Amino acid sequence: MTIDEMAARAAAGAGEETGSVSEARIDEIRCEYETEALGIGVASPRLSWTIGTEDAGFEFDRYEIELARDDGSHESAIVESRDQVLVPWPFAPLRSRERVSVNVRVGRGDGWTAPSRTLVIEAGLLEPADWSADLVSPASLGDLDDGAPIVFRDVEVDERPVRARLYVTALGLYEFSINGQRVGEDILTPGWTAYQHRLRYQTYDVTELVTTGAVALRAVLGNGWYRGQLVWPGNRSSYGDRLALLAQLELTFADGTTTTIGTDADWHACRSGILRDDLYDGQSTDRRIRDDAACRRSEPVEVLPPYGGALVARTGPPVRITQTLPATRILTAPSGALIADFGQNLVGWVRLRVRNASPGERVTIRHAEVLEHGELGTRPLRSAKATNEYLLAGDAEETLQPTFTFSGFRYAEISGVPDLRAEDVDALVIGSDLERTGWFVSSDPDLNRLHENVVWSMRGNFLDLPTDCPQRDERLGWTGDIQVFAPTAAFLLDVSGFLAGWLRDLAAEQKPDGECPT
Template identity: 50%
Template sequence: MTSTPWHAAMITPDNDFDGAPLLRKEFTLEEGHGAVVRAVLRATALGVFEAFINGTPVGDDVLSPGWSSYEWRLRYRSYDVTALVGPSTVIGIELGNGWYRGRLAWHGLSNLYGDELGFFGQLDIEFEDGHVQAVASDTSWQAGPSATTANDLYDGQTIDARRLQAGWAEPGFAPGPDWTGVRGLAFDGVRLAEPVGPPVVRAGVVRPVDIFTSPSGKTLVDFGQNLVGWLRFSVQGEAGQAITVRHAEVLEDGELGVRPLRSAKATDTFILSGGRDTFEPTKTFHGFRYAEVTGWPGTLTADDLEAVVVHSDLERIGTFQCSNDLVNQLHRNIVWGLRGNFLDLPTDCPQRDERLGWTGDIAVFAPTAAYLYDVKGFLQDWLLDLAAEQKAQDGLVPIVVPDVLKYCPQPPEFPSPESSALWSEASVWVPWALWEAYGDLGVLETQYDSMASHTHRVEGLLSPAGLWDSGFQFGDWLDPDAAPDQPWAAKADTAVVATACMYRTARLTAQAAGLLGKHDDEAHFNALAVRVRNAFAEHYVGAGGTIRSDCTTVYALAIAFDVLQTPELREFAGNRLAELVRNNGYRVSTGFAGTPFITHALTDTGHVDEAYRLLLEEGCPSWLYPVTMGATTVWERWDSMLPDGSINPGEMTSFNHYALGAVADWMHKAIGGIRPLEPGYARVLIQPQPGDGIDWARTSLKTPHGEVRVEWKHDGGEFQLEVTVPDGVAADVVLPDGARHTVEGGEHRFEAAGLGLAVR
């Protein structure tokens, strides 16, 4: 059935009902048209909604329609509800504040998009004779109170079970005097958009691993995993008794570590009815491993509650495992970090008063994400918001998408918004990562105007010399040598970082233009890339090859982005990078800009041993230090928790930030050995690069052409490799001894000798 035209109006209840109203519409099926053959509900909201037909949820999604750039795109969800409609049918809707009206960012502000909740929906019912009955949101609907008395994504939800109204979404319910009517809201239907990405769903359940009493006497529940979602439980107690649940990622001094949450209360309150109550706060979400439970009737046990894991409905496609247990835990932490932060859009963190779509984080993490999960639709949807925000700001790609910060007051000393290297580069780097991972030219076609617009804008910001050396830059954000309260104070010169990023962006935009047949643009952007590269060489590379600020990040970016003009300069940069890594005791010395690229840069210049030692270092700062401290997700800071177990004193300290987990891209490609030689893995490079500390590895990837599998092991000398290639795909296999083979679909085995590696 093709959906009928929209007849719906955006409606809002006459009474706000504590920010969580119920809406209902009861109707009967039209007669004389035969049986119902199909019924589809399309629905969206200003806020978040849950929909029911005759009391049954219409889908598995939660927090729909999610968070988009509401000014230009309000997505709707579609549900096949054929099995739910009856002769008498009720459409029931629960509304909540969500991102539209709830608190956003760290300024303490709500209602940034609007101050009234709204619902817009239509149920199209097709009969045997082809007739379609359309039941749409209009002023005939009714509104009433729900059991939720408060709801906010940051602060939590309060549910009073005494206010539950049984049967409110079923036929025959008689609304009481507290129910009201609804009225229409002005709404431009042009904003309606069918989602490209998947919905947010309950993706799993985690049970408690421990329940214990804190030094202050609080009851604490440890779920053993830092996750995103909420608690669900059934309980019976005295009517009016309140159970309060506070959430946090870590403990400090044996108590809930809530300081990193800043102003986010992350607290749910449940008021008992006196009967058996089941609670699930679906109008909020929390990032947590620990829950503090107060007011539980009787003794709380591990069988009494569970944590519901919530994130966008993504298919896992890539795996990695090796002989080093700490590395395996690091990889699991990266996966869990993605899961927690891919909740409708790619956020920086899921727990404090932020949870924003920071462009810099996903700019560097996109290749890792595209390997671990099928994120094509998920990131394409977010890129549409990026393009809408960018178009409204004259080509400026904001630092967060959706750009809620434009509604928030900034300190007078804060610079005016302008394109920012690496962050604004998401407009180019993320579409390119999707193209490489999935081989769908449509991604570049859709995003090309956005890519070109960003590149043109930055072109206009370059100095006469061709350098991006003015304006505010985040640079190598969170360099581990920077003070906790100065995350911008990196060793790497911000102009060197920005100019290197611009070179990469110009090259990628030129390549995209060429693929799309835009040859004038291709020539222009190639010329721009040459100009920037020449300027980089003239102003930032010394006669001997030393790059300005002479630190790991500038060499890593120069190598990874191929900015250097000669093989000799590239060799010098690789040697200098390896020397700096060794001199620092293989501790990490890079921030957001350098970290995703340093192991690639080392490996690509022949310094595999240094790359392995950098990965395997356990002292702080390192990737494995948090693992040794019990981390189950990737931290925002290398030392979010200090060795003594105290929380980093910086105001900005998250224990679930995926950006520094971008090293998994190197793990997949260099340790695991799988790279695309053509977009979408139409041709594959299999080239594991073994190093000391890892004796075997196996990895797999479901590509658009089938699954690629690689497994290797060594005993210090002989190297054995097993490869599975999909039918119709050619793979170039490069062994550690340099031998090369080309194979077609099927299973293949190879051996090489003389590695000379240590065995652990």
């Protein structure tokens, strides 16, 4: 329908009831900013929904929210309102860990739409007293140049739980596993917050991972924004000099009893195969070091004082691998170096498959956005090394990718693999997992390409916070950049939860006179 046709239709129908309740439907329902509401961090979460209808003029004058609790009780609330975005919670506040189901329908006159899908909402740990775990740190391992330590404990579980929740965060970055299975798909957790004021925790449903018998709990800790380099060389430990883990595994059994296993003095620490990690400089990994073997030479952890700020649930989407791009070609530089070209500037990791290598062979991957005279152009990176190194285990086939770093690049120079093939090299695009909401297409290919460049640039710079660049030694959340770009960002992607969380960090760091960090 053209704009003129829409205007004519609106004029012809002025003063008449528009839309049909029977044709309308609730397309989506959200809690706060989430379509999956596990570990919500507020007791009275707001709800939003979208309405689909064949008639663009559909309006409603009331809505009904139905709630079901785990104990079988039901409630409903009818509100005379046309609001549908972040509407107030009409029921009693949720308790920590409480689990409810809600749906919504809207009405006009004597009619109602069909109810929306059922959304399960589960509250996280809403009060400081809900945390019984201690913040633990390796006693002597894990210095700045020691590489990434593992913090671990093995426990016995006599009965398989009907529900298991892991609440976890770290000073630094963490990757958690249970019985050798990685927990969740999130990466670079818990992300960058105003650490002195707020520390974000994640909630995971790990029911399928917890078995009877021995259960191995493991977390590898990385430097990240907390302790790694920020901006210029040598500017490290901006927030603290010790990595630490805070984890609480809560098991619920069929008879209603619960068991909590939290980080405490019974946990231990050992070295991992990650010898060096930094967001700017990259990661070095010795794949010959197996976690189980390393853990035989361990040390007790040290219990640190309680975290002094607020432990908060996330408000925006996590950082994840959002796309995979295969290498388009392998170039040979004038120096003889082999360079994989992915055909697109992106932010993320290189995933490389290597076969039949000898133990201890070294593979090095260097990243850059451009070529200079046919060679990898690293001058724009300034001091950022953007280099990942691997000492191979010697397996028949090994897949190499980092854990605690990221780079902005189109090209990757790969040494140590003389028979490099394009089909063995992929680029894993990482960033905050934002939903696309806006598109633009014109009749001009160059304008379309410019628009796509904007989208790719936004994807690369919206990695847990809005940054100014993703490749060189800066990557900071300057307020001026996002102030200018926010309207475009809000058109292209759903940034509501993403920016809400970042603005809370910004507010936490405001000075007494109201001045904000730049």
